[in-house]
Every structure is written in C-alpha cells, then in structure tokens.
Amino acid sequence: MKHKKSIASQLVLIVVALVLLNVLSERFFFRLDFTEDKIYTLSNATKDILESLDEPVTVTAYFTKGSQPEIEKARNDFKDLLIEYSSLSGGMVNYEFIDPAKDQAIEQEAMQSGIQPLILNIREKDQVKQQKVFLGAKIQMGEQTDIIPVIQPGTAMEYALSSSIKKLSVIDKPMVGFIQGQGEPGISSYQQAMQQLQVLYNMQPVNLTDTINNLSAFKTLAIVAPADSFSDAQLRKLDDYLANGGNLFIAYSNVEGDFQTMRGTVVNSNLAGWLAEKGLAVENNFVIDKSAGTVGVRQQAGAMTFTRQIPFYYWPMVKEFPVEFPITKGLEQVTLQFASSINFTGDTTLRFTPFLQSSKKSGTLSTPTYFNIQKQWGDNDFPLSNLTIGAVLDGAIVGDAVS
Template structure:
C-alpha cells in the first residue's frame, strides 16, 4: 500500500513540476537557433526598433480560422514571431488576431485596406475544393496604416514587419534623388524595378535638367546611375552637393556594351570631378574566375556558360566590418570596370567594399574586339591575374573641384564601376543585387537598422572551386580510405582471434 502511495505522490509531484515549467516558459521563453544566419532569432536591430516605439502600435493578424493543414505550421510560426516582438516592445505593441471570414463587414474593411482573400485548392472528403482564406496583416500607429497583403513565408516576415514599423513611425520619408544618364526617367531607362522598390521606403524624386538644382538642395541622398556627357553645370551641381555634406551613390559605366557584345568607350563627363577626389573608374573590363552564368544562343540551342565578364563577389571578398556588405552572400556585377582609389587621409576615409578574387584580370578596350565567352577564355590565358577593386565607400571631407579654399562638410560616397547590375533584366536574373543597393542607401540616410535583417533574406551556398592539387589529394584520399579501414578492421579482428586462440591453447595445456 505504501509503495502505491509513493508512486502516486511521485506522479502528482511530477505533474506540478511540469505545470510550473510550462508556466515559467510561457513568461520567460527562449529557443536554441542553430541555423547559420540565425533565421529564427530576432536581430538586434529589430529588438532596438520595437523597444523604442514612442506610441502604441497595433499589429492585427488576419488569418482565417479554418486554414488547410499545410498552412497550420505557418500560423504557428507567425504567432511565435509576433509574441517575440511583443516581448521586446512591451506595452507599446498590441497584437490582435482576427478571422475576417466570420463577418462580411470585416471582409469589406480588409478590401478597403488592400488585403484580399487568397484562393487555395484543398482536398476535402476526397474532393478537390476551392477555399477562400485570409493571410494578411495590418499595422496601425497613430493615424497611419501599413498593410502586408499576403504572408506566405516566415523567413521574410521579420523584415516586412520592421520595414513597415519604420515607415509608419517616421514623421517624414527620407528624400532620395534619382538621377539617370543624361536626365532620363527611371521608367524609360531600364531601372523601373529599382525605382519601384525604393519607393516603398523613400520619397523618390526623378532628377531632370530643369529641376536638378532644386531636387538636390532638398535630397537626403542622390542615386546617380549611368551618368553620360554631363555638362559643366551638372558637374558643378554634383560638386556642390558633396560640398554641402551630401550622400552620393554613384554607379558609373566607363565602357559601353553595344549589341553583338561589342565594347565601346563611354564618356561620363564626371571624370575630372572623380579625379579631384583621387578616384578613377578605369575604361576596362574586369574578368574573374568567380563569375555568374550567362545564356548564349547558337542557332536553335541556348547555352548556359560561366561568363567571366560577369564577376560574382562572394562573402570572403566583401569588407568584413562594414554593415552594408559584411553579411551579403553574393553580388553579380556585369561588365564592371575596376576602380583606382586614393589612400585614406586625416580628412577622408577610403574603404574597399568589394573586390575580386586573386584570379581576376583587367583588360583595356584596346585588347578587345568582342565580349564573347571564347574571348574571355583567351584573355584568361594571357592576362595578368590580380585582385581588383570593384566597389568603394568614401566618407569625410572631399576636395572641391571649384572652391579650393572653401570649407566643405563631411560627405559620403558609395562608388561602383557599373550600373548594369541594377537594371531590370539583371535584377530579375540576380535578385540579391538589390540587397546591396538597399543596404547602401540605408547606411547613407537612415542608418543600419534594416541592414542586418535584410542580409538574412539571401542564402547563397555555392560550391567552392578547389585547386588542382587539393582536388587530386581528395581523390587519392577517397580511393585509399575505404581499403585502409577494411584492412585495419580486418587486422584487429585477426589479432583478437589469434590472441583468443593462444589463450585457449594455453588454458588447455595447463589443464592437461
């Protein structure tokens, strides 16, 4: 009887312990995140942003109650993430969960907010049916509203929430001047996707000849894309913008790629201004052993070939201590030119953001008649291999081209020797390129708050190229390891059998 009572007491005690652990963990919970980029852990930027809200923000999650089984895990993950947000925001964040399908009036409100229902094919009682569900969210802050029309994946949700929190809590959007070529519009110059993406967080204003001075005087930053034949007046505007402490992102094409992959020199008009700062965007093309694939047509067949004229920067070739690039995993720079940079001084700091591998070459226009893959192979055999500069960040006081004695304010410049990587066709091929641009714009305007979160959206794990000696060593090792293991195991077994037999014989002789 005592034994049964002891077992019952143990069970009751264990139940109370488990209840206590469950209650404690609901208030003070934690998780172990073993993913490489801490995918399931809030970034420090997120924690700082949500914990510093000035007023109460309401986050309303609109998920249908009767979701198909394949979406139940998504709902759990969204709930966990929202509760983690609330843990750091405290009373400044209210999280509400609603099922709009229960009320036609609520569905009408969502339609006005811009959160549509999603049509899904589901199997119910061995029949395929179309289900209407809601998978959206809305943020309400003071008199402002931002929406996330569709939540279909958890890995982007932290970034989307923080981006919308920043937008909704900012008193005014930062102004970004958008200057393309010789005053073209973004829509007609191949930068439409970039323009649309930037409009989510910035007040983007196109620069034209007639409004350039006014736009630059009010802009927090200037995005200069593919400048061409700039006049002395336009160069003076750029010089004055930097002199007043402006933030400039310049993506400069020093060479042109004509139809048929024919190279041609290109005059930007800002060469003298860059020279005044100690910079040159060289009239060359960079070829690198680390590169992206490109498609080439040969009759009715399309070939996908490694194309050295499209260098691909991998993590080890980004600056490890500058947030705008330190967490990037790749950046493809089609037909890029190399940069000649000055050394840092007491007033101007120069940092190299991205570089090639040591197996890159620079080739001038005089050595090129075509940019074909065959020509790239030929150049690799005859060229001098070296590391080349691809992107740079300069910050400090820049010497003016026009006012040698006038005191200038500290300014910032991000420079890359190509603008093509931001054009619509290349953003569709290499969507991770936009991360570099968004990081750079943020770093020059609002800070690094979104940089760490955004960089986790891209996961690129390419196979590393191995030296021939390493490859041969691995191959020989692979051939020898299995036989050596078998010989070792067999030798151990044989040795143990002989020892056992010897022991047995000795025992028999002793008994005899």
C-alpha cells in the same frame, strides 16, 4: 541573350537592390538570419524598433481558420511573433486575429484594406477543390496604416512586420534624390529597392537643370548608370553639394556591352573626368574574372534546340569582401555587369576604402573589345588579382566640408 536595355535594368537591380539599400539603410535590418538555430531569434534592429515606440501599434491579422496545415502553422507562428513583440515593447504592440470567412462584411473590409485572398487548390478524395484563404495583416499607428498583403512563413514574418512598424514610426524621413536627365533609368525601373528604401527615406527624382531644386534638402544624391554627359553647370552643382557636406552614391562603369553587336565600348560620359578630379580614376577597361556570372547560349543538337548557361567572364562575381563595411554587410555575393577597375590617385587628406574587389584570378581587357562566346579561356587570361571595382571616398573632397 539579352537586349542592351535589359542590361541597364539588371545593373540597377543588382547594384541598387543589393548595395544601395545597405549604403542608405545601414542602421536598419535588411539582412535576416536564416540559420536554423536562430530562426526564432529576433534581430537587434527589431528590438531597437520595439523599445523606441512612442505610440501604440495595433495589428489586425486576417487569417482563415481550419485551412491547410501550412496556413495554420503560419497563423500560429505569427501569433507567437506578436506575443513577443508585445512583450518587448512593454505592451505598445496590440493585436487581434479575425477570420474573414465568418463574416462577409469583415471579408470586404480586409479586401478594401488591400488584403486579397489566395485561391488554393485542395485535393480531397481524388478531387481538386478551390479554397479562398486570407493570411494578411493591417498595421495601424494613430491615423497611419500599412498593409502586409500576404504573411510569408519563417523569418520573412519578422522582416515584414518590423519594416511596417518602422515605416509608420519614422516621422521626419530624410530625402534621397535620384538624378535624372543624362540617360539614367527612371525610379520606376527599380521598384524593389524603392519599396525597401521608403521605410526610412523619401525618394524623389532630381534634374540638375531645374533651378527650383534645393540640393541641400537631400541627405544623399544617387547617380545610377548615366549614359550621357553632364553640363559644366550641372557638375558645378554637384561640387557645391559635396562642398556643403552632401553624400553621393554613384553606380557607374566606364564601359558598356551590346549583345546585339557582341561588342564592348567606352561609355560616352564626362562623369569619369569629373571623378578623376576627385582622385578616382575609373579606367577604360573591362574587368574579367574567373568568378563570373552566366549567360544563356542557344545550342543545336540534331533537331533539338536548348539553352546552356555558360560563364561570362565580363561579369565579375564578388564572393569575398575586403573589409567589414556597412555597404556589403550581409551580402553573400554581388555580380557586376561590365565593370571597370578603379584606382585612387588622390592624396592622404582623403580616405579611399575598396569594398568590392575582383577575385585572385582576374584581369582587364582594353576597349573596344569583342565578346567571343566560343573562346576557350585559360588561367593565363586572368593574371591579376583584387582589382578594385567598388569603393568609398570620404573626406574634404570639395572645399573643407567632409562628405
């Protein structure tokens, strides 16, 4: 079982890392083709990046030669990739390979750049020896530099290299603000998402009580898992932001679960009321789904204690997506921890598009509720289907501007 605080961090990991990246970065590849027959085919996004380069890029690859076959294969694959990058970019991508083992000064240069060696255990004639191996790269464009500390084999090579080049080539990055002050997790709580988003965006925490913040400077504002209510003045600021054509990403559920008390309750926030004014009714219920994530339960068998994974039906696992939509493009599945159903109550001037729905065997439970791990669930517990648990609302939500 996990503490309540870990629930919020996992919610952030799932919702932000898997959904927010697609919301904000739909024009950049965050999903690569891992199928066997296309493993060496560059994505269209990579081709667009290379064909639009206005300034030369220099890639300095630090690889240790004469090491293990896997390292040699990674070196050869990376070289083949760079050859193709150079060709598609019309010679704008230049590269060189350096073996740090040949020169102590070069080894120090690589390490000072942020490329640290890997220590491999090599078995030779029934003895285990340690070998220091470099397999990283430095990417330069003008005076800007980015580092790939370790080059992973396979399609991860393209992802890392294209991300690095894109990061250096974007000049004016739009601003994305993460609202803080109502119990939301700090930006440091989802570093994985931040690392990916910084390729195309500048991220900044935003406190709505701060009078110096100019919200119009932000392309998108994100509200992630608020635990407390907003003041009337803060909600008016959000209304003004939407009225001026701003975009809001909200990761919010009206319910929360506490594994210490094994109870589920309503979140004490007025955000649901504010959303209801916009035509989004976030219900005070738990969506349960036969397609669900799992939790570990400790069990005793004689003198032995072990952990068994069991389905936890309060965590809907979405495997099928209702529409072809940028938010869910490339996702295989999304697990939401303690989700509420969403209903649209607005008029035809707004467009409501569900992008996350429960399975054909799902249901709802009212609050408060008790999480009975020992309960024997049956099909009668899941009488509903296709409940909306994630949606996009666009149109003139506030005023005449389209958000």
